[in-house]
Amino acid sequence: MSISSGATPALGHSLDISSTQPTPFLRLVRTELRKTWDTRAGFWLLLSTAILTGLVMVIQLWVVLVQDLEVSYNDFLTSTNFSIALLLPVIGILLLTSEWSQRTAMVTFSLEPRRPLVIAAKLVVGIALAVAAVVIALVLATVCNLLYGAMSGSEVEWDLSVLQTLSFVLLQVIGMLTGFAFAALLLSSPAAIVLYMVYSFVLPSIFGIGAALIGWFEDLQPWIDFNDAQTPLIDATMTGEDWAQFAVSGFIWLVIPLAIGLWRVLRAEVK
Amino acid sequence: MITVEGLTRKYGSFTAVDNVSFVCQPGRVTGFLGPNGAGKTTTMRVMVGLTPPTAGRVTIGGHLYSDIPNPGRHVGVLLDASAQHAGRTGREILELGARTMGLPSSRVDEMLELVSLTPVEAKRRLRNYSLGMKQRLGIAHALLGDPSVLILDEPANGLDPAGIRWMRGLLKGYAERGGTVLLSSHLLHEVEQIADEMILIGNGRIVAQGDKKSLLANAGDSVAASFVTALDNERLAQALQAKGITVAKAGEGLRVEAETVEVGRTALESGAVLTDLRSAEGRLEDLFLELTAETQREAV
Amino acid sequence: MTAMTLDLSGTEPTPFGRLLRVELRKSYDTRAGRWLLISIGLLVLAAETIALAVTTVQDEAMQFGDFVGTAAFLTSFLLPVLGIMVLTTEWTQRTAMVTFALEPRRPLVIAAKAMVGVVLTLATVVVSTVIGAVCNALYGAIEGHVDWTFGWSDFAAFTITQVLAMLGGFALAALLLNTPAAIVVFFVYKWVLPGLFEVGAQLIGWFGDLRPWIDFQMAQNAIWDWSHSAGDWGELVVSGFLWLGVPLVWGIWRVLRAEVK
Numbered sequence: 001m002s003i004s005s006g007a008t009p010a011l012g013h014s015l016d017i018s019s020t021q022p023t024p025f026l027r028l029v030r031t032e033l034r035k036t037w038d039t040r041a042g043f044w045l046l047l048s049t050a051i052l053t054g055l056v057m058v059i060q061l062w063v064v065l066v067q068d069l070e071v072s073y074n075d076f077l078t079s080t081n082f083s084i085a086l087l088l089p090v091i092g093i094l095l096l097t098s099e100w101s102q103r104t105a106m107v108t109f110s111l112e113p114r115r116p117l118v119i120a121a122k123l124v125v126g127i128a129l130a131v132a133a134v135v136i137a138l139v140l141a142t143v144c145n146l147l148y149g150a151m152s153g154s155e156v157e158w159d160l161s162v163l164q165t166l167s168f169v170l171l172q173v174i175g176m177l178t179g180f181a182f183a184a185l186l187l188s189s190p191a192a193i194v195l196y197m198v199y200s201f202v203l204p205s206i207f208g209i210g211a212a213l214i215g216w217f218e219d220l221q222p223w224i225d226f227n228d229a230q231t232p233l234i235d236a237t238m239t240g241e242d243w244a245q246f247a248v249s250g251f252i253w254l255v256i257p258l259a260i261g262l263w264r265v266l267r268a269e270v271k
Numbered sequence: 272m273i274t275v276e277g278l279t280r281k282y283g284s285f286t287a288v289d290n291v292s293f294v295c296q297p298g299r300v301t302g303f304l305g306p307n308g309a310g311k312t313t314t315m316r317v318m319v320g321l322t323p324p325t326a327g328r329v330t331i332g333g334h335l336y337s338d339i340p341n342p343g344r345h346v347g348v349l350l351d352a353s354a355q356h357a358g359r360t361g362r363e364i365l366e367l368g369a370r371t372m373g374l375p376s377s378r379v380d381e382m383l384e385l386v387s388l389t390p391v392e393a394k395r396r397l398r399n400y401s402l403g404m405k406q407r408l409g410i411a412h413a414l415l416g417d418p419s420v421l422i423l424d425e426p427a428n429g430l431d432p433a434g435i436r437w438m439r440g441l442l443k444g445y446a447e448r449g450g451t452v453l454l455s456s457h458l459l460h461e462v463e464q465i466a467d468e469m470i471l472i473g474n475g476r477i478v479a480q481g482d483k484k485s486l487l488a489n490a491g492d493s494v495a496a497s498f499v500t501a502l503d504n505e506r507l508a509q510a511l512q513a514k515g516i517t518v519a520k521a522g523e524g525l526r527v528e529a530e531t532v533e534v535g536r537t538a539l540e541s542g543a544v545l546t547d548l549r550s551a552e553g554r555l556e557d558l559f560l561e562l563t564a565e566t567q568r569e570a571v
Numbered sequence: 572m573t574a575m576t577l578d579l580s581g582t583e584p585t586p587f588g589r590l591l592r593v594e595l596r597k598s599y600d601t602r603a604g605r606w607l608l609i610s611i612g613l614l615v616l617a618a619e620t621i622a623l624a625v626t627t628v629q630d631e632a633m634q635f636g637d638f639v640g641t642a643a644f645l646t647s648f649l650l651p652v653l654g655i656m657v658l659t660t661e662w663t664q665r666t667a668m669v670t671f672a673l674e675p676r677r678p679l680v681i682a683a684k685a686m687v688g689v690v691l692t693l694a695t696v697v698v699s700t701v702i703g704a705v706c707n708a709l710y711g712a713i714e715g716h717v718d719w720t721f722g723w724s725d726f727a728a729f730t731i732t733q734v735l736a737m738l739g740g741f742a743l744a745a746l747l748l749n750t751p752a753a754i755v756v757f758f759v760y761k762w763v764l765p766g767l768f769e770v771g772a773q774l775i776g777w778f779g780d781l782r783p784w785i786d787f788q789m790a791q792n793a794i795w796d797w798s799h800s801a802g803d804w805g806e807l808v809v810s811g812f813l814w815l816g817v818p819l820v821w822g823i824w825r826v827l828r829a830e831v832k
Contacts, residue, residue, distance in 0.1 A: 015332020039358035
């Protein structure tokens with residue numbers, strides 16, 4: 001049985017959208033930034049990144065003072081490898097995957113259906129957090145180095161150049177982006193975190209073993225090992241070939257997962 | 272105005288929505304009615320661009336949803352009140368929505384007041400909300416941008432009786448001011464009381480649409496019935512049967528296959544004292560069950 | 572049925588074996604769970620096959636134990652993740668409400684989950700050993716010589732360390748009840764901490780003496796060596812208590828008292 005009401009569309013039933021501005025990108029960025037700290041989990045993740053950074057440096061300061069060791073500004077900065085470098089990628093991952101695990105993507109994408117802009121806003125937030133983390137690290141390292149000078153009586157060494165600072169920023173931003181790319185690829189927090197940890201801790205030793213055993217792999221490794229390609233960035237000694245290897249391995253580990261992931265997010269049915 | 276044209280959505284060999292077309296008029300509340308798993312939610316998800324259709328399209332006020340700039344200001348959406356971060360406070364959830372739409376924070380307070388969430392409740396995190404509170408928050412979120420179209424999936428779910436009455440008044444008033452409202456439900460009584468227009472869906476297909484009167488008029492052959500209770504049921508039953516009217520015992524009274532007016536007249540003639548007389552309201556429900564019979568999970 | 576009290580006399584309490592079977596089923600009846608188990612299997616297969624390919628091409632000497640060791644290296648990352656997810660998914664997916672409504676004796680549920688982790692770990696050990704045996708046989712066929720050195724003591728040590736790795740994840744999960752946090756902390760514990768301990772031990776004298784008592788991973792060498800020194804086993808017990816016992820007890824105490832939402 002089928003019953004028709006014979007609904008006849010009346011006039012003037014179209015939506016007048018002429019006076020509505022599309023949501024400005026900056027507003028999306030601000031909203032996404034707010035989302036990173038407005039839950040207890042997000043807030044503590046950010047705070048513990050900062051606390052851990054401070055803690056590692058204070059322990060380092062204490063050890064060098066007690067043991068009477070010689071350190072420089074850079075030594076304090078590289079200790080952030082145990083804090084920022086570890087947690088920034090996790091922040092990058094959760095930035096994206098929490099929309100899926102908490103199912104907020106439904107609301108986010110119904111308020112802004114131009115999904116690439118939402119993803120871009122998240123990316124900008126990730127980069128902004130990475131830069132903020134670097135600034136905090138630089139300030140903490142300065143304070144620790146001053147304290148070291150004051151308390152040890154040795155001469156304070158400021159071995160930091162603009163180039164090195166920029167390299168340090170780039171390094172942290174890339175770490176965050178790699179996490180973000182893995183997250184886009186997998187859209188699952190645990191899977192992306194495990195993949196990132198395996199990528200940054202396990203893969204280098206496997207590459208190392210492979211390179212030691214197989215001749216041709218040793219030649220190939222620099223071009224596919226993104227971790228290795230970033231090493232010269234740490235002391236800012238990138239050569240032309242380093243940059244080439246950096247670009248090729250970065251394409252494999254950063255660009256490809258990000259591209260596949262974005263393609264997935266844009267097409268996905270949001271549940 | 273929402274226009275759905277030839278909408279089909281398939282998942283592999285399973286067809287969730289099968290060539291569905293209908294129109295939701297402004298100034299009216301349209302009820303989208305069907306048993307569980309009939310395809311209501313899928314249709315609504317396609318409307319707001321969260322699910323790509325296999326065929327067909329949906330326009331809202333003449334535009335595809337994805338073409339509407341700042342859509343929250345035009346279309347209010349509530350698909351799943353639980354699909355929010357469990358760790359955010361109710362207020363923060365609205366705050367995020369308001370910021371995305373470019374609205375001042377005062378709008379959040381207005382909405383919280385509108386849906387009767389107290390400032391203390393608004394400070395609690397969503398994981399501590401009851402289903403009804405989540406639903407109120409979801410309605411507040413949908414109304415944030417003062418939209419002219421509302422798309423609500425099972426909005427009455429979890430609301431207490433007072434809450435359902437409140438929502439009914441809210442949506443009626445909203446439609447009277449010229450808004451378009453589409454709300455879905457699997458409960459006939461809920462939709463019957465609020466909707467000007469009903470769309471019945473079963474197994475992904477539209478089985479009937481129209482207002483209550485035209486639905487019943489077209490149902491045609493089903494016979495009117497009344498429930499009646501008299502001090503002396505026996506005498507009334509005999510008088511009715513004498514007129515050739517079918518009578519059956521129902522609870523403390525009788526179920527009579529005649530209009531209430533006919534029963535009343537017979538009672539007067541026979542001198543039976545009536546304590547209760549009302550029309551058997553089951554007709555629309557019968558119709559609903561009949562129309563969706565093939566798609567019901569239980570035999571009717 | 573007019574009795575005002577429930578007649579419980581004819582109802583047996585849920586047997587532990589049944590809880591165990593249900594929990595085991597939960598570990599593979601979702602897509603995420605199945606893929607985690609499949610990826611552990613595939614990783615084992617890939618690792619031993621690559622080891623076989625590389626060593627035969629390069630004419631490297633290999634033993635049975637080397638093949639299994641390669642697999643063990645990789646499974647030691649995923650098994651703890653398994654141990655974590657066995658527990659945390661009940662919270663992230665909110666199934667704990669149903670689970671604890673059907674069996675309010677929470678310690679039994681937790682115990683069943685831990686047992687599932689152990690069972691899956693043992694299964695992984697068996698799979699790695701079987702694949703290792705096949706690879707070693709193939710190695711023998713290709714290279715013409717084969718070395719089956721992989722004693723019972725190695726096998727036992729391999730099994731025990733894998734179970735400990737899994738339980739390490741389980742303990743962190745109980746403590747944090749949050750999947751991402753537990754995974755991050757686990758990798759920090761497994762990869763970052765040993766480096767820090769090493770640096771600390773080199774720089775600070777007394778820390779070098781303290782380290783064996785708090786470095787659980789280093790202490791596990793006692794198992795591989797089947798050390799005859801009571802001190803080594805003492806270190807294992809103390810560091811194990813620190814890294815397994817404390818978080819596990821604290822975590823279980825939390826789970827037992829927690830309001831389940």
